[in-house]
Amino acid sequence: xxxxxxVACVLVALxxxxxxxxxxxxxxxxxxxxxxxxxxxxxxxxxQLRVEQEIGVFVSGGTTGFFVSFAPSQSWGNDWWILxxxxxxxxxFDLFRNSNVGIQLGGTGTLGVALSDQFNNRRDPDxxxxxxxxxxxxxxxxxxxxxxxxxxxxxxxxIGDGRCCGDEGVRYVAAAGIQYYF
Numbered sequence: 001x002x003x004x005x006x007v008a009c010v011l012v013a014l015x016x017x018x019x020x021x022x023x024x025x026x027x028x029x030x031x032x033x034x035x036x037x038x039x040x041x042x043x044x045x046x047x048q049l050r051v052e053q054e055i056g057v058f059v060s061g062g063t064t065g066f067f068v069s070f071a072p073s074q075s076w077g078n079d080w081w082i083l084x085x086x087x088x089x090x091x092x093f094d095l096f097r098n099s100n101v102g103i104q105l106g107g108t109g110t111l112g113v114a115l116s117d118q119f120n121n122r123r124d125p126d127x128x129x130x131x132x133x134x135x136x137x138x139x140x141x142x143x144x145x146x147x148x149x150x151x152x153x154x155x156x157x158x159i160g161d162g163r164c165c166g167d168e169g170v171r172y173v174a175a176a177g178i179q180y181y182f
Contacts, residue, residue: 033147034177035054037151038050048080065093069087072084073086082115082116102139106138108136113129130158137152146180153174
């Protein structure tokens, strides 16, 4: 709990100028984000809690259209850990927009590599080819400086060499989080 206070102070310090200054220019398309959600086993990879980070840019320079980012994630549970290092691509479009709020929908996917192993294992981690597909919904606030996102439908696929836990891993992944645009 003591770690949440510094994080909350940093978020308030970053967002305060945007909230108090409605005349400030809109976001330029670069963003950072963090999210959290469950990863539910469908084949081989276990049920886990998943934390994700993201740093990216919208090609249009705004907060709509095509985007690309680096989006690592970590998940753990059931005595396993999984690290994923993908590139995320996707696109969003506006469903509703006024001067204070925007609501968007879009699709996204990742392509990259992953590592997995048990916590108490002393051998090398298992490598995986990783990809995912998801539906994305976002609410933009504070003159497009802050987004609250939800990916309610997502599927994650891992293709490995079968050394330890099969040739493929498939999970249903949902996530919710925040993104800050600068």
